[in-house]
Amino acid sequence: MIVMKLVFITPGMTFGGAERVISILSNIWCDMGHDVSIFITSSDKPSAYRLNEKVKVEYYDDYRVDGVSHFKLISSIRDFVDKENSDCVLSFMNDVCAYTILSLTGKNIPIIYSERNDPNKTNQSKVDKIFRKIVEFGASHIVFQTEGAKQCYSKKVQRKSSIILNPVELSRIPERKKEDINYSEIVTVARLEPQKNQELLIDAFNIVSNKHKDVVLKIFGEGSLKKKLQNRIDELGLKDKVYLMGTKSDVLNWIKESYCFVLTSDFEGLPNSLIEAMCMGIPCISTDCSPGGARQLLSDDRGLIVPCGDKERLAEAINIYLENKDIAAQYGQAAYGLRKEIDCNKVAKEWLKLMEKIVRGEN
Template sequence: MHVAMLIGALTKGGAERVLVNLAADLTEKGHEVTMVTQYKKENEYPLPDGVKRVISDITEEEITGSRIVNFGRRFGKLRMIWKTERPDVILSFIGKNNMMAILTSRFLHIPVAVSVRAEPALEYYNGWMRFMARHLFASADGVILQTRQCFSFFPEKVQKKAVILKNPINKAFFRQPYRGEREKTIVAVGRVDENKNHELLIRAFAGIAGEFPDYSLKIYGEGDQKERLQHLILELLLEKQAFMMGATSDVAGVIERARLFVLPSNSEGAPNTLIEAMLLGLTVISTDCPCGGPAELIEDGKNGYLIPVGDTQKLQEKMQYLLNHLQIADEIGENAAKAAAIFKPEVVYGEWENYLYSLTKLGK
């Protein structure tokens, strides 16, 4: 099977990581994978050996002063990629990419699966995009959603084509949970942007930093809010306890011994970082954010804790409680690892492979 994957770029984020993980697994199984991105940027996930990379954006020489002409040239270039590569199926991720995948492959007899990776109302953030998503997706051969809540955004004609597939998780996270004495750290991992709302975590940590002077807060990731959050850390006099760590290529290694993991996002699909932390046996706290991903993973008080979106006080209270009751925290972490076992690679990767096969004319 030849799978063409379409996404804007491979910059480090949850959706991009899912696609790269999936590409690696399919390649290992002998499938052909072509990764089509509009751009190639710095700080990208490396592609596994054997995966072909194709850039779909027009060159500087092809750019004109007309947005309409530029769009037409981008459209034509992407369509030519499909004609040249002739994949058995196209898998598209995120926003406008999904629309372009459907439109540029029309009448080429190549099945298309589109994947919505976040809260649909945010991924399709204006009236025009929402109209297109709700109606154009009915022309897709498959629609992949993150949670049950996502279905309500779409009309019945799209819901009938929609499935929920679990996120393919990097096999590095499937290890025995750490059993030794945990480090006195609270960690978060993710793109440092407004939606991830690391400000909430920093302010909540400021409320307990004096009570727990031996503890530190470490936030891993890059993004446009990093400088502002560094200033906030200085403003709150936390520079000796709170640190913006930047991106890491070894998430499992740097967080597996941490005491707490916090996901403070305003919205999430099925957050990779939360799944990964649970697999590692960390004690997790997450906002109960739309479109319901954390709530589908966490049974509040049993394998983690859910707090209202944006509630600094609740987050502070939960962290304070767990740091004062380490035995309970350990039990919560053990339960988290058991609950996250449903993401076993052989099961999840197999579901994706079988689904993509089902859309093609190939026999398995």
């Protein structure tokens, strides 16, 4: 094993899928003897996730990137990478990776970009498209979560790419006991933003509740659509059946006894909340969100997939679970099998194997 000095360049370490992955990988790599540093470009807030005390964290001192400070950010990234004597630099965000590539021009330091979402639905402004071109040309390697996301890029980019699933710390996934399951509770966990389309779930639940009077829906998350979603709940007369629960630091303990989990995103990378629900053995339903991460996870009869935006089909899927407990249990048991594929130690080693090849110049 090569002992490496690894650097993450990231906008922040607040709650989010990419941030969680960074924290998990950093902690494991430090425990394995590697030197890991995180440079935060756009926030002064501490990490929302536990970090190994050996992980070094430094903040860009002027994170308001406006006209005149782009060059300062580029210079600061270069200085940090030089100071850490980095063997490999990783970035999970399009714009930050572009700045990183510009900052390390002329240096023989591998840069790995990880695509976290649907490339055809995000980063669509003119500036973002310029950043993407910089990333496509300048990144040493690109890691995708799904084959669908990989196919959004050129053949040239695909030749310098890999697919690696999100890591999950199975030790923090609570045990789900059959005797504690609340067969009248449906849950979802996601930011309250247009991409996640919780309004679709509320509308589908309205159909379900006409038939199953005792079922409740709990929506975990915060975001810009909170007021709009509450208004929709009130309009449909569901205020005693649909609850906006906010963000919970121990959300897995809140949902472990739920009967089923539903994801209604219009587009998504590889959804952590869906992965965690599956790892608890909760029967899951998801929209067929691009670029195919949910379909990939729920393949092989590990859950139900419905078309995006179709409230009737979503209601039908929920009713299948509510009216067929044996079928739901079979899907939940199959979903539980995902654990062996996404164990954090396995995934961390996949990343290390890739980086060792790249550092050796074998990419």
